[in-house]
Amino acid sequence: MDDAKKGIITEQMKAVAKLENVDEEFIRKSVAAGTIAIPNNVNRDVKPVGIGAGLRTKVNATIGTSTDVNDVDMEVEKAKIAMENKADTLMELSIGGDLDAIRRTILDVTDLPMGSVPVYQAATEAINKDGSAIYMDEDAMFKAIEKQAKDGVDFMAIHCSVNKETLRRLKRQGREGGLVSRGGAFISAWMVHNEVENPLYKNYDKVIEIAQEYDFCISLANGMRAGAIADSTDRAQIQELIILGELIDRAREAGVQTIVEGPGHIPLKEIPTNVMVQKKLCRGAPFYMLGPIVTDIAPAYDHIVSSIGAAQSAAAGADFICYVTPAEHLALPGPQDVKDGVIATRIGAYVGDMAKGIHNGELDLKMANARKKLNWEAQYAAAICPADARKIREAKPPEDPDTCTMCGNYCSIKIVNEWLDDASQDVFD
Amino acid sequence: MDDAKKGIITEQMKAVAKLENVDEEFIRKSVAAGTIAIPNNVNRDVKPVGIGAGLRTKVNATIGTSTDVNDVDMEVEKAKIAMENKADTLMELSIGGDLDAIRRTILDVTDLPMGSVPVYQAATEAINKDGSAIYMDEDAMFKAIEKQAKDGVDFMAIHCSVNKETLRRLKRQGREGGLVSRGGAFISAWMVHNEVENPLYKNYDKVIEIAQEYDFCISLANGMRAGAIADSTDRAQIQELIILGELIDRAREAGVQTIVEGPGHIPLKEIPTNVMVQKKLCRGAPFYMLGPIVTDIAPAYDHIVSSIGAAQSAAAGADFICYVTPAEHLALPGPQDVKDGVIATRIGAYVGDMAKGIHNGELDLKMANARKKLNWEAQYAAAICPADARKIREAKPPEDPDTCTMCGNYCSIKIVNEWLDDASQDVFD
Numbered sequence: 001m002d003d004a005k006k007g008i009i010t011e012q013m014k015a016v017a018k019l020e021n022v023d024e025e026f027i028r029k030s031v032a033a034g035t036i037a038i039p040n041n042v043n044r045d046v047k048p049v050g051i052g053a054g055l056r057t058k059v060n061a062t063i064g065t066s067t068d069v070n071d072v073d074m075e076v077e078k079a080k081i082a083m084e085n086k087a088d089t090l091m092e093l094s095i096g097g098d099l100d101a102i103r104r105t106i107l108d109v110t111d112l113p114m115g116s117v118p119v120y121q122a123a124t125e126a127i128n129k130d131g132s133a134i135y136m137d138e139d140a141m142f143k144a145i146e147k148q149a150k151d152g153v154d155f156m157a158i159h160c161s162v163n164k165e166t167l168r169r170l171k172r173q174g175r176e177g178g179l180v181s182r183g184g185a186f187i188s189a190w191m192v193h194n195e196v197e198n199p200l201y202k203n204y205d206k207v208i209e210i211a212q213e214y215d216f217c218i219s220l221a222n223g224m225r226a227g228a229i230a231d232s233t234d235r236a237q238i239q240e241l242i243i244l245g246e247l248i249d250r251a252r253e254a255g256v257q258t259i260v261e262g263p264g265h266i267p268l269k270e271i272p273t274n275v276m277v278q279k280k281l282c283r284g285a286p287f288y289m290l291g292p293i294v295t296d297i298a299p300a301y302d303h304i305v306s307s308i309g310a311a312q313s314a315a316a317g318a319d320f321i322c323y324v325t326p327a328e329h330l331a332l333p334g335p336q337d338v339k340d341g342v343i344a345t346r347i348g349a350y351v352g353d354m355a356k357g358i359h360n361g362e363l364d365l366k367m368a369n370a371r372k373k374l375n376w377e378a379q380y381a382a383a384i385c386p387a388d389a390r391k392i393r394e395a396k397p398p399e400d401p402d403t404c405t406m407c408g409n410y411c412s413i414k415i416v417n418e419w420l421d422d423a424s425q426d427v428f429d
Numbered sequence: 430m431d432d433a434k435k436g437i438i439t440e441q442m443k444a445v446a447k448l449e450n451v452d453e454e455f456i457r458k459s460v461a462a463g464t465i466a467i468p469n470n471v472n473r474d475v476k477p478v479g480i481g482a483g484l485r486t487k488v489n490a491t492i493g494t495s496t497d498v499n500d501v502d503m504e505v506e507k508a509k510i511a512m513e514n515k516a517d518t519l520m521e522l523s524i525g526g527d528l529d530a531i532r533r534t535i536l537d538v539t540d541l542p543m544g545s546v547p548v549y550q551a552a553t554e555a556i557n558k559d560g561s562a563i564y565m566d567e568d569a570m571f572k573a574i575e576k577q578a579k580d581g582v583d584f585m586a587i588h589c590s591v592n593k594e595t596l597r598r599l600k601r602q603g604r605e606g607g608l609v610s611r612g613g614a615f616i617s618a619w620m621v622h623n624e625v626e627n628p629l630y631k632n633y634d635k636v637i638e639i640a641q642e643y644d645f646c647i648s649l650a651n652g653m654r655a656g657a658i659a660d661s662t663d664r665a666q667i668q669e670l671i672i673l674g675e676l677i678d679r680a681r682e683a684g685v686q687t688i689v690e691g692p693g694h695i696p697l698k699e700i701p702t703n704v705m706v707q708k709k710l711c712r713g714a715p716f717y718m719l720g721p722i723v724t725d726i727a728p729a730y731d732h733i734v735s736s737i738g739a740a741q742s743a744a745a746g747a748d749f750i751c752y753v754t755p756a757e758h759l760a761l762p763g764p765q766d767v768k769d770g771v772i773a774t775r776i777g778a779y780v781g782d783m784a785k786g787i788h789n790g791e792l793d794l795k796m797a798n799a800r801k802k803l804n805w806e807a808q809y810a811a812a813i814c815p816a817d818a819r820k821i822r823e824a825k826p827p828e829d830p831d832t833c834t835m836c837g838n839y840c841s842i843k844i845v846n847e848w849l850d851d852a853s854q855d856v857f858d
Contacts, residue, residue, distance in 0.1 A: 050431075055734065069825065123841070132839030168856045171849065177797035189841035192848050195857040228797030229783075229790045238505035266743055267442070267498040269784040294740070294780045296800075300817035304736050304773050308780055311737045315697055329800065329808075330557040331825040339525060351723045352739055356469050361658045364725035368606035368657030371725075371758065379728065379758075388729035389759060396498065396760040410561030412552070412618035417607040418623050420600065427597045428624040 002255040004032035012038050016050035027176060034248065035284040037155075037257040039089070039113040039217035044097065046371040049088050052286040056358055057314040057349040059086075060115070060288075060322045061342050064093035065102060069332045074100055078338045079109050085342040085385070087323070087369035089155075091115040095124050095182075101119060104332040105149055113154040115219060118144035119200075123186040124162070132195040141199055142206055150212035155259060156216055162187045163201040170224060170236035174279060177228025177265070177296075184223025194327035201320065208254045217257040220244050225264030229296050232266045233274060243283040259320060265375040266292040268312055275316040288320040289313045293328075302328040303337075303344040310345050314352020321345050343385055370414045431684040433461035441467050445479035455483065462712040463677065466584075466686040468518070468542040468646035471812055473581035475542045478517050480688060481715040486743040486778040488515075489717075489751045490771050493522035494531060498761045507767045508538050514771040514814070515588040516752070518584070520544040524553050533580055542583040544648060548571035548629075552615040557584055562615040563622040570628055571635055578643035579796070585645055588689060590672040591616045591652035592630040599653060599665035606657025606694070606725075613652025633676060637683045646686040648717060649673050654693030658725050661695045661701060674710040688749060695721040697741055704745040717749040718742045722757075731757040732766075732773040739774050743781020750774050772814055779813070801846065 003010050009028045016038055018026040027050065030036035036052030039146050052059050061082035079090055092106045092114055099121050107114055121144040122131035145156060162184050170179070170188075179185050187198050200207060211218050222244075224236040244260055251258045260282050266274055271292065278287050291306035292313060298305045306324035313321065325333040325341035333341065354361050363382055369376035376393065380386040419425055432439050438457045444452040446466055456479065459465035480487050490511035492504050508519055521535045523541055528550050536543055550573040552562035574585065591613050599608070599617075608614050616627050629636060638649050647766055651673075653665040680687045689711050695703055700721065707716050713829030720735035723741060727734045735753035742750065754762040754770035762770065783790050792811055799807035805822065809815040848854050 057559055087715045128840075133841045134844065140825045164856065171854075171856050173851055175846075176794060176801070178849060179842060182842070185841040186843050189844035189848075192844065192857070198858060228800070229793035230797050234844050267783050267790065268740055268780050295776065295783065295790070296796040297779065297811055298772075298776050298813045299796075300812070300814055300821050301772060301776060304733050305780070307733050311697055312741070327821055330821040343727075343730060347724065347730060347733055348737065351697050351734070352728065354696050356723065361724070362695065364658035366603060367725040367728075368659050371657070372605070372607045374709060382726055383729070384727045385729055391754055391820075392729050392759040396763075410556075410563060412562045412614040413608060413611070415563065415621065416614050416619040417604075419618075420604055420607060423675050425600075427593065427600050428621070 001031055001257050004028045012040060013050045015048035019242065020050060020055050022054060034252045034258065037217045037259050037286050039154040041152045041154045044154060046154060047111050049113050053284060053319065057353050058088035058320045059342060059345045059349055060089045060091055060320065061087035061323060061338060062091040062093055065096040066332045070096035072105055075102060075106060076109055077335050079106050081335050081338045082342055083110060083112060084318050085339050086346060087342045089113045089115060093117055093120060094390045099124060107152050115155040115157060116148050116153045117147050117157045117183050118182045119159055119186050126383060134190050136190055138199040146210050149210055149216050154216055155219045156206055157219045157221040157225040158200060159183045159187045159221045159223045160200040160204050160207060160247055161220060163198050166236060166240045166243060167191060168222060169239040173235045176230040179226025181223045183221055183223055187223060208251055208256050210317045211256040212254060217259060218251055219259045219261055220247055222261040222263065227265055229265050229267050233270050234268045241278060241281050248282050248285050262287055262289045263292050264290055265296060266294065268294045271312045272316040275313060275318050279317060286319040289318040290322045291324045293324060299329045300326055302326060303341045307344040307348040310348025310408050311351040314349050315355035317356060321349055346384060430460055430686050433457045438473060441469060441477045444477035449479060449484050451483060454533050459742060463681045463687065466646045466688050466715050468583040470581045470583045471644045473507050473583060475583060476540050478542050480749045482713060482748065484784050487748065487749045488771060488774045488778055489519035489520055490516035490767060491516045491520040492521055492706050494525040495761045496525040499525035501534055504531060505534060505538050506533050506764050510764050510767045511771055512539060514768050515775060516771045518542045518544060522546055522549060524549050528553060536581050544584040544586060545577050545582045546586045546612050547577050548612045549587055556794060563619050565619055568627040574636065578639055578645050583645055584648045586612065586648045586650040587629060587636055588612045588616045588650045588652045589629040589633050589676055590649060590669045592627050592672060595653060595665060595669045595672060596620060598668040602664045605659035609656025610652045610654055611687060612650055633679065637680055637685050640685040641683060647680055648688045648690055649676055651690040655693055658694050662699050670707060670710050677711050677714050678802060688717050691716055691718045692721050693719055694722065694725060697723045700741045701745040704742060704747050708746060715748040718747040719751045720753045722753060728758045729755055731755060732770045736773040736777040739777025740780040743778050744784035746785060750778055775813060
């Protein structure tokens with residue numbers, strides 16, 4: 001960001017410009033202004049991924065152990081599946097097992113920008129030692145950030161905006177679904193128990209200093225996000241967003257890149273408002289939507305639910321979408337869940353990108369032309385998941401590769417399409 | 430419709446009013462005006478299903494054989510799976526095997542309103558006899574309608590609006606993806622080959638007469654619908670919609686119920702325009718969206734693609750959605766595809782209904798409260814597919830049914846939620 005402010009176009013900016021087919025100077029200006037972030041820790045070499053206004057909407061896949069299911073090999077497999085299915089970034093959010101070892105293993109496996117939530121580590125250590133996150137040491141929160149930064153984490157979700165003001169609004173507002181952000185709950189419970197301000201807010205300058213040192217991107221976390229449709233876009237969330245806006249100003253002054261986390265559970269019609277209010281209060285900072293989940297009633301199908309939310313969010317201007325898997329609200333996702341989640345979210349992002357003019361359906365046109373010619377290989381090539389398209393067709397192959405042998409050369413569809421394409425033919429009177 | 434015009438509130442209208450929790454007089458007025466249809470052939474007794482403005486968006490599941498895969502037992506299984514998963518209507522669109530026998534079998538199996546596309550039968554007979562649908566007999570088109578009406582079909586997709594004017598606009602417009610409506614292609618090829626007007630347009634009064642006799646609902650078919658994003662909302666489609674509007678006026682005068690079929694393949698941002706122009710040109714007739722499919726690039730995942738389209742369509746005012754399955758564009762759907770298609774479309778319709786104010790997320794609130802209390806049985810009960818939600822959770826059950834044994838009574842989420850719900854506690858200063 002400092003380079004961009006000085007007018008320098010870095011190799012990363014050039015790479016992003018090329019990938020996105022936009023002007024290098026546009027990237028530089030946007031990075032300088034803070035409307036585009038390119039997360040890349042100084043200690044790591046990752047694929048250049050630009051996140052922000054004017055770029056393709058990016059998709060994040062979250063992996064990580066739970067306290068119950070703690071299998072490093074499965075996490076590696078999930079990371080690989082996310083990469084194979086073209087996630088743009090990974091977040092590693094383990095809370096079970098040897099957190100340092102798992103994080104370093106995944107950092108080795110992936111060349112995608114990787115994110116984390118450092119308060120999970122601080123809280124997990126307090127839980128293991130004293131039985132609860134309310135006993136976290138203030139220093140431990142910053143030590144976790146520093147350790148993970150040193151390891152090379154490229155972007156970190158940090159819960160700086162859960163402060164006294166935010167909690168006051170939460171308390172007065174009330175909640176049908178309670179608080180559901182795990183990091184937000186760690187900080188909130190700690191504050192309520194200890195009756196002091198959030199150290200990550202109070203000592204935000206320290207967070208900025210570490211970010212400067214390792215050049216990671218601060219993903220300002222949304223601790224108040226609704227976990228239920230009934231709680232969407234409430235005063236607690238908007239209060240936190242105001243605080244987030246202020247924190248972004250301070251990070252930008254210090255030359256630190258930021259993105260802002262959003263909800264959560266939002267009904268379809270409130271999505272454009274959520275994007276607009278974030279973009280206004282946070283001066284155009286890249287917006288990272290978690291889903292969103294547009295109805296609470298479809299556990300086992302939340303990847304579809306959030307594909308609807310992703311499409312609408314991207315269309316409205318969101319820049320970055322965290323996937324949701326079919327296991328959401330039910331269990332730790334397995335490898336197949338990761339694949340389903342990445343593909344559903346990529347579909348939503350692609351559809352939304354067409355609506356906001358990032359592309360004009362050039363791939364759709366390729367598919368349409370391939371379909372018209374009954375060219376199956378070209379159809380697979382244009383498909384978001386060629387293998388799955390091929391699998392469905394080849395499981396029940398028609399007798400003739402031309403699909404329908406019903407009418408041979410007298411096929412009505414062929415007759416009409418030939419007539420349509422024949423310039424010498426006119427319409428009869 | 431005649432009863433409604435005379436001021437009579439029939440048992441069906443009463444049943445629909447009760448199911449939808451709306452006023453009986455509202456239903457009567459809407460049926461009289463043609464903005465709500467209740468498809469029910471005089472020869473059948475079906476569940477009362479109201480389709481139109483002010484009512485819950487309904488979901489259709491299409492089944493039927495192909496020329497390659499022709500297994501009546503599988504079609505019966507598909508019909509049952511559609512019903513189990515709460516489709517509102519069925520369409521039986523077989524083109525392989527003994528069409529009369531299959532139709533009658535499915536009519537016996539289901540108590541849902543059933544639809545058909547009678548020109549498939551006329552065309553299939555011409556193909557079997559003479560090798561192509563271009564040799565169809567004019568009379569055969571009407572005989573198919575009459576035979577299927579007698580059998581009890583409740584709504585029929587009839588391609589009356591593919592006329593000379595429509596074809597002229599199609600020819601001048603051109604198409605990237607060609608014509609993809611099978612019925613539209615049968616009629617268009619027939620017209621181009623024989624160089625005469627579409628009999629279903631020319632003799633539309635005859636269609637109306639048969640509909641009056643059997644009291645089936647005419648689902649005015651969209652022969653020009655785009656089969657590619659590149660062809661969406663083009664002049665051919667809008668020309669046909671103008672003709673459709675005129676045909677609706679004539680049906681309404683004759684006391685015949687109508688619904689209007691829409692596209693097809695439409696990009697997300699064009700959906701509200703499509704709904705608006707249909708509602709205007711067709712004087713508020715119930716709008717039956719086929720999907721829509723909002724990107725061409727995701728074969729194997731078209732149920733997700735059209736769930737996005739369904740949500741946006743229902744939100745914009747569409748009344749009835751035809752499902753799309755994962756097998757779309759690839760193969761004849763099997764039973765699992767039918768289930769996936771119905772559930773994905775129901776999710777989209779539910780999400781859209783919340784946006785247009787048909788419901789206010791009452792079920793979402795039940796789920797949110799059940800989640801807050803970690804009441805798993807209540808969560809399953811509020812889920813769109815309780816069995817699938819249960820399956821995912823029970824495949825990887827946590828050690829303790831309270832999900833997370835990490836912190837016991839010192840769980841941060843519990844601490845915050847107790848503090849939130851405790852009226853005696855205030856925010857510390």
